[in-house]
Amino acid sequence: MSELTSALYSADEVRELDRSAIEDHGVPSYDLMCRAGAGLLDVVQLRWPAAKHVLVVCGGGNNGGDGYVLARLLLQAGAGHSVLAAIPTEKLQSDARRAWQDYVQAGGQVYEQWPEQVAVDLIVDALFGSGLCRPVTGAFAALIQRINDTGVPALAVDVPSGLDASTGAVHGIAVRAQATLTFIGHKRGLLTHEGPDYAGKVWLDALAVPPAVFLDNPTRVFRLDATDIGQRLPVRARASHKGSFAAVIVIGGQAGMEGAAVLAAAAALRSGAGLVRLTTLSRRERIAILPDVIQVPAPDEAALAQTCAQAGVLAIGPGLGQSPEARAWLNAALLAEVPTVLDADALNLLAQDSACRLSSSTVLTPHPAEAARLLGISTAEVQADRFAAAIAIAQRYSAVVVLKGVGSLITDGERIALCTAGNPGMACAGMGDVLTGVIAGCLAQRLSAFDAACLGVCAHAAAGDLAYRARGNSLLASDLDGYLPEVFKTRV
Known part of the structure; x- marks a missing residue:
């Protein structure tokens, strides 16, 4: 036994x-x-x-x-x-x-x-x-x-x-x-x-x-938990510098939703990015963020493609909204041919274009309702067979998929990993934004999309479990920022 x-x-x-x-x-x-x-x-x-x-x-x-x-x-x-x-x-x-x-x-x-x-x-x-x-x-x-x-x-x-x-x-x-x-x-x-x-x-x-x-x-289905983090986290050479790891650009944060993009940016820094830039659709000149994050103004539409192509990793969606400007940003991101994480409104916009095919270095992170939109079915149908739904999204969009929820699933359309870590205290706004940043930070360490998604989901859940022991159901998404370093110390 x-x-x-x-x-x-x-x-x-x-x-x-x-x-x-x-x-x-x-x-x-x-x-x-x-x-x-x-x-x-x-x-x-x-x-x-x-x-x-x-x-x-x-x-x-x-x-x-x-x-x-x-x-x-x-x-x-x-x-x-x-x-x-x-x-x-x-x-x-x-x-x-x-x-x-x-x-x-x-x-x-x-x-x-x-x-x-x-x-x-x-x-x-x-x-x-x-x-x-x-x-x-x-x-x-x-x-x-x-x-x-x-x-x-x-x-x-x-x-x-x-x-x-x-x-x-x-x-x-x-x-x-x-x-x-x-x-x-x-x-x-x-x-x-x-x-x-x-x-x-x-x-x-x-x-x-x-x-x-x-x-x-x-x-083809296997289990992940916190013990997998040390096995999947790359060892850093002593001669590493910030250029050894990709720069992440986080795109999102329409007016009133800037905090979602801030959460993702902070998590990307904590998770291995060499540099993080934050571009929001908000017109506020300065957003309260970590001093380590570089805030850059949103470029005009003519410069969008160049901005996205210059990124090492893109994370787009947290607080993005579904405005025409948001749609333009998403289109530019999808043409950039760099490792990309799509979440939240980026997924809702993507669902409106069922013919779109993504690169194998793209990670989609839907919760069940977003998964339902991507497949054109009901949330109940997604939940009735989460495995089938995750594989269907991965195969439809040619991407790696993280289907969030209890026992989050990660799949490239063939392999499926199931993460058993996590807790009910993580059922609060902003947790998905943090996950987007964590996966982006893992992609910045030159991992494949599938490996980065597996590591990111495990690390995010493990940090949530550490926070839950301290704060219980009063847990906030921003609390994970203080526990991610403990999780990633596994390979120090």
Whole structure:
């Protein structure tokens, strides 16, 4: 049992891993089920050692079979428990039926109605497995609602029942678990969208599946967290000078929104840019910014292309607005052929030109609503499958995409990285502007667009986590400026 793994899988991919272990490598399927039950017993004993009575809710498939194995092991350990069969036991098949029979032969008793006569300390959700892809309705929905209403801690088997293991979407209703033990491969849906709110603490038990199974079935989705920063951050030569790293030009800040561009500029400086210039659409002569940032007047339209082409990296969008002047700036940026980060209104303007194709050194950083505009679909459709939406944007615009949100996704249209760092305190205005600056600063260190986006997202989230420990939900976007140096000290 482990907490971390870099490879993340869809439900279909884990199903193939399971098949390969059984058919190609000769692992008996019932052995896998028994290993799953043993892993569940370990979690129960380690996480809830004081639990006097465990209720195991069993469905009809292999997930239910895992529950029956756990029940047998609880029985053999002399632990107080009850088993609720959500599916009539006469309908059980294959390994699940064998697991139920072994439990009954060991002296176990199965209830068909909720056991009202006992006080339950822990509920084990073995109702639905990772293959669920339909809405939960009727008696099953009522059962899940009752589990949630008890207020009793729940341990989910593989995935919380009702949660899509591939996308993190809830199929109508799902068990809110305090912990999840997932099997064979880490399910990607546990880490994005609604997954983290329902899965709780997640552990992985690979069930001793042979390593060759994973080598034969690679995945293109992998996990990022704060530990990846040191591995991705370039080492600076001692002879480095500001010209060793690209100059960043931040473009945005219409009247009243200057602060968005200021946040991005400061973050770019903190994240590795050799020099940062700030150009705003505001007519204010001077904006309160760091003295390290060079503020330059917005050039006339004839000089726009030259200004953009002279940049080492462009970051355009924070506070930009959607005026004709903003559109002219965006057009100039897209013709500059330099690494570019597009955010906020730059994305909204881009969405109005669906035929536009960008260079592979461009990074788009939409939140779900902006992603929906870029694809011409609803926000709900984006959230229903964030992985598919991110890939679709990357392929449509030929760019690297950061789809923001819980479990932010980074993709170049082929590989997908999922960042697990970050916290609810970061749900405030300006956080996206800071992220734009951080990614621009990483691009200034001569990283590829995909690597810069991965490093930037990780560093931004890690700085947010440091700030959250100090300030909780009172966190401001500008607070990250004080924590980014701590994050980037990883390679000092």
